[in-house]
Amino acid sequence: MNITRENVDALNAVVKVDIAKEDYSDKVEKILTDYRKTANIPGFRKGHVPMGMVKKQYGKAVLVDEVNKLLQDALNKYLTEEKLDVLGQPLPKPQDDINWDADAFSFEFELGLAPEFEVELKSKKAITKYDIIADDKMIDEQIERIQKQYGKLVPQEVVVKDSEITGAYTNEEKEIDNTVTLTLDKFKGKSTAKLFVGAKVGDVVTLKTKGLFDDEHDLMHALKLDHDAVHGLDIEVNFTISEINERQLADLDQELFDKLFPQEKVTSVTELRSKIKEDAEKQFVQQADQKFLNDVTEYLVENTKFDLPAEFLKKWMQTSGEKEMNIDEATEEYEKSEKSLRYQLIEGKLIADNNVQVTMDDIKNHAKEMIKGQMAQFGQMNPSDKELEDIAARVLSNQDEARRISEQLISQKLLEVYKEKANLKVKELSYENFVKEVYGDK
Incomplete structure (x- = not known):
């Protein structure tokens, strides 16, 4: 077998795979021999069907199947060994005239290659990172809601x-x-x-x-x-x-404080206000971080310039989904997904450049913390480590859930990279003003 590659340009290549008779003949012969042992053909005892008849009836189908398997294995191995960073999947070039009676075969595949580029996190214009605080107005309103709820x-x-x-x-x-x-x-x-x-x-x-x-x-x-x-x-x-x-309204007394915070010692209105402020601002962090992440993502996509093998990707999209598309549909789909694809490539580059890694222990520990939080909502405040281990194992046996947690952790680690390396300015404001500034005064 011989595999060669011709680079059309920096983003496109054609790989040619030449398969000789010695690459597949032994495998095909073995399969046909096994067929002969089990073939049930009228007029012949099982195991005594002439090999010529077996070859005539099954030979071409077995040959095609084995050559295709050999082709896919060889191509995958080649891409791995050559460390080619391809987009989508290799596309076989159309061949309507394959002579399956020949001894040797040649196949060609189009490749879309990932572009080479650098990512610059330090923007000229600073990206705003919001620090949302719970102001007195919000705390007053929350205390009134609590008093009504328990009144x-x-x-x-x-x-x-x-x-x-x-x-x-x-x-x-x-x-x-x-x-x-x-x-x-x-x-x-x-x-x-x-x-x-x-x-x-x-x-x-x-x-x-x-x-x-x-x-x-x-x-x-x-x-x-x-x-x-x-x-x-x-x-x-x-x-x-x-x-x-x-x-x-309920009185702001020790009885109410104990109902609200049974696991913590709150003994005064001042401490109650402090606790409400602390809890509210913990929740705001996630919303502020998501806004910051969205803004950095937007900056990176808009300012990290590189070309994509667009025509290859449109052709690949025509046949990669459950339903085959025509070229117009594939072009429309490509235009919808281009921004997302660009960020995936940028994200991959940042992960590699900053050595961002998520281990199985990271995933398991995150799952346990998530489970612990969910159990606390139902009053189970101190689950044993064995309980958490067992539930986490069941959760992570679902590959989709394990992948979701892994992606979440990678996103968190990238967020820390952005906070450390991006050009940012911190803006402190109340939640009400955050909503007005970010989403408009609705």
Whole structure:
């Protein structure tokens, strides 16, 4: 067997594989001999079929199969030994005139080669890394939510501005009959809230669905209808009041602190505020990191210049999926995925240049921490190491889950590389201002 390569240019090559008779003849002969032993052909006893008849009936199919196996093994071995960094898979050049009665065969494959390039993390313009803080306003709002959650309901005679009202939305034509508990601040207009103020248990308030809430999802929940049913819905519904309550806020005392933080010692409002701030800012880190990661990724894709073997990749995409595509479909798919492919190559280069590695121990430890956190949510605060080991083993037996964790860890390690080596500026701001700056004031 002989394999040669011709580089068309820096991104494309053609590999030629020449297969001689001695490369496959012994294997084909052995398979045909085995066929002869088991062939069940009318008129002949098993094992006594003439070899000529076996070759005539099975010879070409066995030859084609063995040559193809030999071809794939040789090609894969060649790519590995030559350390060729290829994109997609080798594409066989069309051959309509293969003479399978010949002794020797030649096959050609097109290769798309990965480009060579350098990655510069130090951008001229600094990339913003946000440091999101929990300000006093957020902490005050969180404490009020906690006090409401742990407070008690006191029945009221009439509805006032801050009442919690239980009742049923009904509309006979649309078969709406749904009981909910609501507060007046949920309605879009002040005029709607005024319809409730002063009402008593048993009173019926008639409402128009159009413009009742800011968000259609609130209307879906109120009427227990799906998205299509509430879209553009403009009808009247009756709300029959069955309960009116005042929610009295829970006292900020030791009993409440112990309910909130049974595993930690919180003994004052100052410590409560500190703990709420700490917990909130831990959650903000992930959101800020994701924004930073997105911005670095965008910078790298836009500023790391290299060419791709575009025509090869379009041809490869035509046949690589479950459904074969024509060239126009493949071109459209390539244009959609080009940015992602570029980042994959950049990421691979950064992983190699910075020696980013994830070991099996890293994956297992991450899985155990993830499981421990999930168990804590259900009150299992101190699982044994054996429990964690056993559950982690079951989780990681799923290859997709193990790969997902591995990719997550690589992303985390690359994030640390970016924080260390990229040109960044830290901007501290509240969560409310972060949302306004990053996503717009909605």
